Amino acid sequence: MLREPQQERSRTTRRRLIEAAMECFGERGWHGVTVALIAERAGVSRGAAQHHFPTREALVAAAVDLLGEAQLDELRTRAAGLPAGSPRIERVVEMVLNLYTGPMFRAALQLWAVASTDEQLRAVLVPLEARVGREAHRVTVELLGVDEAGAGVRELVQATLDLARGLGLANLLTDDTRRRRQIVREWAATLEARLGETRVS
Amino acid sequence: MLREPQQERSRTTRRRLIEAAMECFGERGWHGVTVALIAERAGVSRGAAQHHFPTREALVAAAVDLLGEAQLDELRTRAAGLPAGSPRIERVVEMVLNLYTGPMFRAALQLWAVASTDEQLRAVLVPLEARVGREAHRVTVELLGVDEAGAGVRELVQATLDLARGLGLANLLTDDTRRRRQIVREWAATLEARLGETRVS
Structure with a gap:
């Protein structure tokens, strides 16, 4: 009991x-x-x-795991409500490109910065980041409804996540929301044009 | 004397x-x-x-200024030797997407991370970063030989620089050169397809 x-x-x-x-x-x-x-x-x-x-390292490992998973769960839940077809792509791109604009990215960045000069923290972070990164990639492919077998699809999905992290950096010291909105629109149109042929749903 | x-x-x-x-x-x-x-x-x-x-802040201000300028000078010099036309775009994309993979980005990231929690350093960095960012944008437009009046051109150039910063982050804790090379190729092809109509040189 x-x-x-x-x-x-x-x-x-x-x-x-x-x-x-x-x-x-x-x-x-x-x-x-x-x-x-x-x-x-x-x-x-x-x-x-x-x-x-x-140790702080043990806390970091648990945090990256739990919060990475929570973030992707939220992404999946929000995406489940989206319609199929063209406006869906723009909404998914918007969600993914906003992924790294919250306080959790700010915290993760502190850790990355330290890990780049601290061997012990780096050893904890590298495998975790690799796993969270793979998961984010898998979820993004799923949400965009694209076929990774298509030429260049894998690279464009990766570029979308790299862009998201770059936009996270750009949003770190100032509020970059307005500019980001325009990039979301253009990036969605670009993905649509390049991925159009290989989209499966 | x-x-x-x-x-x-x-x-x-x-x-x-x-x-x-x-x-x-x-x-x-x-x-x-x-x-x-x-x-x-x-x-x-x-x-x-x-x-x-x-103060350390004065050093940071001078460093961001000098090194930002030096980096863009180097970009311009290296680009001056490139041929016109299609292979040029891929070489320019390669240079720009490699911009943030050196030790200077590592140093800048330390400062960004601190500035996100330190009001004094943030006040020094924000206007400097805005200026360096504008310059990087201007040089990239020039090197790609595109016309910013074209629909979406401005956003695609910005996205290229945001992507470059994201790739810098991805390269921080591990050597990401191989993966980055594939993204360079795909992004060059994408820019070529999207900017083709508006390219001026």
């Missing part, structure tokens, strides 16, 4: 710690954050925090 | 400090770097360093 609620409590605690960690990294950067600070933000005792996540 | 060499020495000192600063920021991040450390790396006395650049 006791087991189930305890497991649930444990899951809630993990989730609160992960969310607090990403908030803290986004606001203060890697060097300004300790597990103790994250525990305080999450309203969790320092001991409990260290039981779940002995 | 004494004036000219002194001015030259002063310019050399500034340049050495700027280059040392970007190396230091790239390797250790913003928080791991002081003006004293930069002076040591540059082989310049701490007093001389502080005479030229009283």
Whole structure:
């Protein structure tokens, strides 16, 4: 009888710690954050925090995993409501190109910047990023309804995700929403023209 | 007789400090770097360093300016040797999409990450980045030989530069050269198809 609620409590605690960690990294950067600070933000005792996540690296690994998955789930859910055909492409492009404009990208960028000079954090991030990247690619192919066997399709889908990250950077220090909207429109038209022949749905 | 060499020495000192600063920021991040450390790396006395650049922010401003300009000069010089016509587009796309894969982008990213949580650094970076961004856009239009009055041309050039920054991010923690090469090829073909009608040279 006791087991189930305890497991649930444990899951809630993990989730609160992960969310607090990403908030803290986004606001203060890697060097300004300790597990103790994250525990305080999450309203969790320092001991409990260290039981779940002995190091900041462990927290980062769990966070990238959970939040990457959550983001793609949301993308899938929102896309499920979209109509088929041409306006669908523009809506999907809009969603994908907006993927990296939120506070989570800001936090991830702090980690990337640090990882580029910190071997330990890099070793944690590289395989995680590869997996999240592959998943994002798979979901984008699925949402666009394109056939990757078509010439250049794979590269154009990858370019769409690279563009999304570039737009995330451009949105980091200033609000780039207006300019991004115009790029969304043009990119959708471009994809439509290039992928038109190979689209499967 | 004494004036000219002194001015030259002063310019050399500034340049050495700027280059040392970007190396230091790239390797250790913003928080791991002081003006004293930069002076040591540059082989310049701490007093001389502080005479030229009283703060890290002043160094950053000078660095973004000088290095942004140097990068675009190099782009122009290399592009001057390219033939006109179709292979030219692919070579220009290759150059532009490789723009942000060097150690300077790594250093700039450290600064961006910090600026996203540091109001003072942000105030220095935002106007500089806007100017460097406008210049990069102008040079890319010139090198591609396209007419910005054409529908969608402006957005496609901007997307090319945003894509370049996204590819810079993708290259930060791992060597992404091979994948990038395929994206260059596909993006060149795409630009060619979309811009074909409006190209002026």
